[in-house]
Amino acid sequence: MTAAITFDNLSKVYGRGRNAKSALKGISFEVQPGEIFGFLGPNGAGKTTAIHVLLDFLFPTAGRALIFGIDSSDPQARRNVGFLPEVFAFDGFLTGRRFLKLFDRFGDKRRIERAGLIAELLQFLDMSDAADIRIKRYSKGMTQKIGLAQALAGDPKLLVLDEPTSGMDPVAKAKIKQLFLKLKSEGKTIFLSSHILADIEDIADRVAIIHHGELLAVDRISELQAGRASEGCTIVFSGDSPQLINEINTRAETEQDDSRVTVTCRDRASKEFVLQKIMASGGDIIKVTPVGSSLTSHFLKIVSQEKLADD
Ligand SMILES: Nc1ncnc2c1ncn2[C@@H]1O[C@H](COP(=O)(O)OP(=O)(O)O)[C@@H](O)[C@H]1O
Numbered sequence: 001m002t003a004a005i006t007f008d009n010l011s012k013v014y015g016r017g018r019n020a021k022s023a024l025k026g027i028s029f030e031v032q033p034g035e036i037f038g039f040l041g042p043n044g045a046g047k048t049t050a051i052h053v054l055l056d057f058l059f060p061t062a063g064r065a066l067i068f069g070i071d072s073s074d075p076q077a078r079r080n081v082g083f084l085p086e087v088f089a090f091d092g093f094l095t096g097r098r099f100l101k102l103f104d105r106f107g108d109k110r111r112i113e114r115a116g117l118i119a120e121l122l123q124f125l126d127m128s129d130a131a132d133i134r135i136k137r138y139s140k141g142m143t144q145k146i147g148l149a150q151a152l153a154g155d156p157k158l159l160v161l162d163e164p165t166s167g168m169d170p171v172a173k174a175k176i177k178q179l180f181l182k183l184k185s186e187g188k189t190i191f192l193s194s195h196i197l198a199d200i201e202d203i204a205d206r207v208a209i210i211h212h213g214e215l216l217a218v219d220r221i222s223e224l225q226a227g228r229a230s231e232g233c234t235i236v237f238s239g240d241s242p243q244l245i246n247e248i249n250t251r252a253e254t255e256q257d258d259s260r261v262t263v264t265c266r267d268r269a270s271k272e273f274v275l276q277k278i279m280a281s282g283g284d285i286i287k288v289t290p291v292g293s294s295l296t297s298h299f300l301k302i303v304s305q306e307k308l309a310d311d
């Protein structure tokens with residue numbers, strides 16, 4: 001299957017001579033069709049640069065980027081792409097609805113069908129009322145929603161979104177996540193960048209982590225989550241055998257509440273020990289929850305390990 005996005009040993013150096021700044025240092029990875037793919041990294045990591053090369057706003061210094069197998073320098077590559085830039089300015093005199101109508105002309109759909117889709121999208125984004133107000137009156141979150149709707153106009157197969165949820169309140173963020181999952185179910189591919197892991201961890205299938213222009217990891221979110229489970233957990237079980245609790249206390253901390261016991265295990269070894277003891281004594285395990293290391297701290301760990309290697 002042709003990848004939706006291919007970054008092939010992509011490098012970008014801004015400026016030259018003493019002012020040269022190496023923003024991308026040979027990154028390679030692929031995004032498969034139908035994936036929600038998170039492009040993660042702290043500010044200044046090189047995310048926007050990579051996206052701008054992908055969309056042919058910038059020349060690569062070396063390597064290449066492809067969209068559905070077509071080199072980014074070929075305008076055909078962008079035929080099936082909707083884009084939300086990180087920083088964008090609209091003509092504030094237009095209302096949200098007029099603005100979307102303008103953009104929607106680029107798609108292949110018939111006018112009547114398009115008007116229906118726009119109305120549906122505005123309603124989904126809770127923007128039906130705001131749609132007839134001028135964009136210059138919009139809050140940051142509302143502007144971002146209209147920007148997203150603009151990326152969807154024309155019904156593209158691939159969405160490239162640079163920090164799409166920045167500036168949005170939690171309610172809007174949740175709504176947008178729902179929209180992404182809906183789009184995925186329709187077979188779209190979504191490539192979104194973020195410096196906030198929590199904003200993408202529950203919707204992305206995979207993530208690429210980039211830092212100082214280098215690709216540090218490409219991981220399936222489920223694998224990252226499995227990794228964090230091994231670092232520690234709480235176990236809740238029912239059963240109040242004092243002998244069992246004494247045994248558990250040698251390797252973990254317990255807290256008792258009626259017949260329920262909550263055990264905090266610091267590492268994998270302790271988790272395995274405790275689970276075995278509970279099962280051997282016939283206790284009933286109610287819940288095992290990973291704690292101690294969120295995906296965010298995993299991300300920070302990867303980034304800081306790289307930093308240490310730098311020093
Ligand atoms: N036009 C430019 N000229 C020189 N350096 C730039 C330019 N644009 C970005 N950079 C630098 O390249 C690096 C990557 O920036 P960027 O791609 O915007 O990162 P991100 O989107 O991950 O925050 C940063 O160090 C930034 O300062």
Ligand SMILES: [Mg+2]
Nearest residue numbers: 047048049086
């Ligand atoms: Mg950026």
